[in-house]
Amino acid sequence: MASGTQMELIRAWSRDIGHVVDTANSPKAEFARLAKAKGWEGGNETWRSRWKECFKEEYPYGQCRRLAGRNKAEALEDGGIHLEDRMRRLSIISDTSSFSVISRADSLDSVRSFDSHESFEDLGAAVDVPVSLNPASVSETNEYKDPIESERKPSLSSSECKADSNPAWAEFTNFVHSPTAHFKSEFERLAHIKNWTGNVKRQQFVSLLSSEVAFYWGTDGxxxxxxxxxxxxxxxxxxxxxxxxxxxxxxxxxxxxxxxIDNKRNPKIKIVQYESLSKLRKSIRKSGCFPRDAAKAGGGCFRSLLCRL
Incomplete structure (x- = not known):
């Protein structure tokens, strides 16, 4: 569907609420703006059906996990249970997820001020499952490397805005999302452009972080x-x-x-594991706490990793 036709369709959906379509933006950016005005939740049935009607493609929000499940089903049809076993073993020993976005990290200011006074949940589950980590994907280190120190010049090339990156970023005008960046540095760049401060900045931070979790780990699976x-x-x-x-x-x-999160955006970034709670605490003083509201997304798979500091 041509972009002009897409804009007309978006404009038609906007009339009942008086939403004004900005023709200077891309159709997908305007779709995201309209969806927010309409109260469509990213990835729900209404959002996906409208997206498909407008763009003639499946909505990619949470597509990483859905595609993986579909590929697994297709593999089972082709090769049966033995192929499934091989795929499972490969997925476990792989140093990256098969559906991670390949990217390059960049950074600006950190958002370490967020959640500086927020405590985490104490889940306190007893461990009766043996835990063995694959060092290829997880780095046992004592130091959190701030993205500010690793790279200071973000690339704003439009070629970096890949179709399989989180489309929630497309909502924001005058901003070219780089899926190759650290999440926090990319958010800080956006916040600077939008002049977000205080509670507004925090709300947007939690919202976008939640959308990242939902995109990579799914919304309804x-x-x-x-x-x-x-x-x-x-x-x-x-x-x-x-x-x-x-x-x-x-x-x-x-x-x-x-x-x-950054490992999903860029598998070359190692997930940082710490030997002690004190070392983790020191790291989080640098990086900022991970909001509990964001940990609820993606089926709550982040919640078990929260701890009281």
Whole structure:
């Protein structure tokens, strides 16, 4: 469908609420603006059906996990249970997720001020599942590397705005999202452009972070699949068979959760695991706390990794 026709369709959907379409923006950016005005939740049935009607493609929000499930089903049809076993073993020992976005990290200011007074939930689950980490995907280190120190010049090339990146970023005008950037540095760049401060900045931060979790771990899937995927992402070599067992396996891990997000955006960024709570606490003083509201997205698979500091 031509962009002019897409804009006309978006304009037609806007009339009942008096929403004004900005023709200077791309159709997808205007769709995101309209969706927010209409109250469509990203990835729900209405959003997906409208997206498909307008752009003649499936909405990619949470597509990473859905595509993985579909590929697995196709593989089973082709090769049966033995192929499934091989795929499972490969996914467990792989150093990156098969559906991660390949990207390049960049940064600006940190958002370490967020959640500086927020405490995390104390889940306190007893561990009865053996935990073994694959060092290829998880880095056991004592230091959180601030994205500010790693790279200071963000690339704004439109070629970096890949179709398989989180489309929630397309809502914002005058901003070219780089899916190759650290999440926090990319958000800070957006906040600077939009002049967000205080509560507005925090609300937008939590909203976008939640959308990142939902995009990579799904919005409406099987919670067991979501928790098992998190176990694989963190390099566990034994993948539990129930949600409860997954939570118990994840609970003792001392992880900087922002590195989990950044690893999805750029598999070259190692997920940071710490040997002690004190070292994790020191890291989080630099990076800022991961909001509990954002941890609820993606089937809640981040919640087991929260700890009281």
């Amino acid at each position: 099987d919670k067991l699949e979501q928790h098992q995927e998190m176990c694989r992402d963190l390099g566990l070599t034994h993948i539990p068979g129930t949600v409860t067992q997954c939570k118990k396996a994840l609970d003792p891990l001392k992880i900087n959760l922002f590195t989990v």
